[in-house]
Amino acid sequence: MTTTARTSAIPSIPSIRVLHDITDAQLQGLADVLQDCVEGGASVSFMLPLAPERALAFWRQVAAGVARGERALLVAEDDEGIVGTVQLVLAQPENQPRRADLSKMLVHRRARRQGIGALLMQAAEAAAREHGKTLLVLDTSSAEAERLYERSGWTRVGTVPGFALLPEGAPCATTYFYRELAVAG
Numbered sequence: 001m002t003t004t005a006r007t008s009a010i011p012s013i014p015s016i017r018v019l020h021d022i023t024d025a026q027l028q029g030l031a032d033v034l035q036d037c038v039e040g041g042a043s044v045s046f047m048l049p050l051a052p053e054r055a056l057a058f059w060r061q062v063a064a065g066v067a068r069g070e071r072a073l074l075v076a077e078d079d080e081g082i083v084g085t086v087q088l089v090l091a092q093p094e095n096q097p098r099r100a101d102l103s104k105m106l107v108h109r110r111a112r113r114q115g116i117g118a119l120l121m122q123a124a125e126a127a128a129r130e131h132g133k134t135l136l137v138l139d140t141s142s143a144e145a146e147r148l149y150e151r152s153g154w155t156r157v158g159t160v161p162g163f164a165l166l167p168e169g170a171p172c173a174t175t176y177f178y179r180e181l182a183v184a185g
Contacts, residue, residue, distance in 0.1 A: 012079040014116055016123040019073045022063040029082030030062075030075070031055035037106045038167045043141040043174075044104060048167040062087065062104075072127045076107070076116045083111035086120045090131055100128050102138040105145065117145070121152045125181055134181045141172045154179045 019026060031052060038050045046054070065071040070091035076084035089101040102124055107116050128136055138154070140146055141164060150156065154177040163174035 014076040014078045014083060014111070014114070014119065016074060016076050016119050018123075018127055019075055020066065022059075022066060022073070026075070026082065027056060027059045027063065030059045030085055033082055033085060033106050033108045034058065034104075036108045036110075040109050041166060041168070042106070043164050043166050043172050044106065045164075046167065047165065047169070050167070065091075072124075072131065074120060074123050074127060076111070076120055078111065083108045084116045084120055086124050088124055088128055088131070088133070088136075090133065098133055099135045099137060100131065100133040102136050105138070105140075117148050118152060121148065125179070129181055129183070134183055136179045136181065137176070138178075139174045139176045141166075141174050146175055146177075149177045152179075 032055075034044070034046070034055045035050050035052065037044060038046045038048060038055075046058075062071060062073060066073050068091075070089070072088040072090060074086050074088075075082050084105075084107040086105040087103045089103050092099050092101075102121075105117065105120060107120075125136065128134075136154075138149070140149065146156070157176040157178060159173050159175045161173045162171040164172055166172050
């Protein structure tokens, strides 16, 4: 009698890295994550339906900002490609040199609840320190994201009702957070 060993797919541990020279394949991976998040109901500046060309155009603009040094773009990748991303908006008014905005924290639905958001947050904070930023600000309309930010040591500032629209058009509130980073010394 022979037995067949059953193997189950073990998800790969995602790697987090900062992208500098962004390839077409990476742009496509980022566009796929954005589309998935919008289709999943995330209020991240886009309405349904989000055409692939529009998602790709957005990431091309981000890549141009990265090339100019205005943004840092971080991604989480597993064996299938990009599964998450977050940006640091480094270019701020001259009277706010220590601040950066954390923007577009996105995790593909297939990769959620695996700690990817927390890993991206830690990497974004490290990147902010490397750029001399000690105050980070973000906003979110997701209760799940709010829990992540609070667990990560961020401070809730307040909520603005009806601030934005969900992808299908319903109004949603937006909550603002900040985090002060210790200066490495």
